[in-house]
Amino acid sequence: RDIMQTLGNAGYMKSSIEQTKSINGKKLSITFNVDPKTRYYIRNVKREIIDEGLRDIICGDDTINSLLHSDMPFDINTLSEERARILHKLRNEGYYKFNKEDIRFVADTLLNQWTVDVTLRIGLHLENGRSIPEAHQKYKIGDITYLSDISTSATHPDTLRKNGLPYLYNNKLRFRPNLLSSNTKLKKGEYFNDSHLRKTYSNFTRLSAVSFSNVYLEERENTNTLDAFVIVNHAKPHSLGFDI
Numbered sequence: 001r002d003i004m005q006t007l008g009n010a011g012y013m014k015s016s017i018e019q020t021k022s023i024n025g026k027k028l029s030i031t032f033n034v035d036p037k038t039r040y041y042i043r044n045v046k047r048e049i050i051d052e053g054l055r056d057i058i059c060g061d062d063t064i065n066s067l068l069h070s071d072m073p074f075d076i077n078t079l080s081e082e083r084a085r086i087l088h089k090l091r092n093e094g095y096y097k098f099n100k101e102d103i104r105f106v107a108d109t110l111l112n113q114w115t116v117d118v119t120l121r122i123g124l125h126l127e128n129g130r131s132i133p134e135a136h137q138k139y140k141i142g143d144i145t146y147l148s149d150i151s152t153s154a155t156h157p158d159t160l161r162k163n164g165l166p167y168l169y170n171n172k173l174r175f176r177p178n179l180l181s182s183n184t185k186l187k188k189g190e191y192f193n194d195s196h197l198r199k200t201y202s203n204f205t206r207l208s209a210v211s212f213s214n215v216y217l218e219e220r221e222n223t224n225t226l227d228a229f230v231i232v233n234h235a236k237p238h239s240l241g242f243d244i
Contacts, residue, residue, distance in 0.1 A: 003017055003032065004017060007034070007036055008076075009076035009077060010076075010077075011040040011041070011075055012037060014037040015034065015036045015037050016034075016035045016037070017033065017034050018033040018035075019031070020032075039114070040073070040109065040115065041073055041114065041115055042069070042071065042072050042073075042074050043110070043115035044117045044118070045118050045119075046117065046118070047059050048120065048122075049121075050122070050123055050124055051123075051135050051136050053135060053136065053138075054090065057089070057090070058120075058122070062089065065085070066085075067081055068082055074116045079105050079118075082120075083100050083103045083105075084100070086103055087099070087100050090136075091192070091193075091194035092193050093138070093193075094192050095138055096139040096192045096217075097125065097136070097139075098136055102122055102136075103120070103121075104121045104122070104123075105118060105120060105121070106118070107119075124136070137224050138191055138192075138224065139191065139192045139219075139224050139226050140191055140224060140225055140226070141188055141191075141192060141225075141226055141227075142220060142226060142228070143188065144165055144184065144188055144228045144229075145165075145166050145168065145227070145228070146165065146168065146177075146232065147168045147232070148168065148169040148173055148175055148232050148233070148234070149169060149232075149234060150168055150169065150231075158170065162177040162178075162181075163177070163181065165181060167180070175209065175232060179207075180230065183204055183207070184228075184230055185199045185203070186200060186215070186228050192217075197215060200215055201215065210232050210234065211233050211235035212231075212232070212233040213231065213232045213233075214230075215231070216228070216229040216231065
């Protein structure tokens with residue numbers, strides 16, 4: 001079954017397998033004879049995108065970067081890679097709520113031919129199963145707030161403002177404000193960018209002084225603005241002792 005699925009994913013959708021068993025004493029040997037038949041190839045690639053904003057992106061210059069084109073082998077893995085590529089591109093251009101489930105592929109095989117027509121479909125955004133479909137929205141970063149070593153029980157933290165950014169902490173701020181802001185790639189007023197968010201996580205992970213970091217994005221009600229809360233906890237100092 002796994003062999004059939006692997007062949008089917010690679011475009012060999014009419015393959016067949018014969019299984020032969022042989023017993024020699026206490027040993028059982030199984031031989032699989034695989035006939036992959038003819039491989040399917042893509043004839044045409046179509047794009048059906050209802051959202052005008054996304055259509056301008058995906059059906060414009062981005063078609064040059066597409067992993068799908070005519071006369072290439074039909075491969076499910078390539079479809080998955082194309083879905084991931086489109087998702088990455090759109091989330092880097094502000095589409096914070098766009099996810100891979102919004103992208104669908106329909107493959108139509110042609111009668112008596114070894115070719116496939118592939119259609120890429122992206123519908124409108126649905127917040128939930130009962131919401132009204134609407135255009136996908138681009139989000140901008142709003143206020144950025146830093147929380148250093150603050151637990152959920154902290155009700156009245158100290159606050160320091162530098163370069164227009166608030167830093168909340170208890171008793172003592174253990175990080176230089178410039179250290180935190182320079183390692184944060186999300187910027188107020190810019191469109192949300194998933195690569196910048198991942199880079200922020202990576203930057204704080206590499207800092208030995210940081211034991212824990214997280215970025216919480218909160219959507220302002222009835223707006224396309226995301227307020228960012230950057231949480232960082234300091235690492236406890238390590239000591240090394242010797243006995244002679």
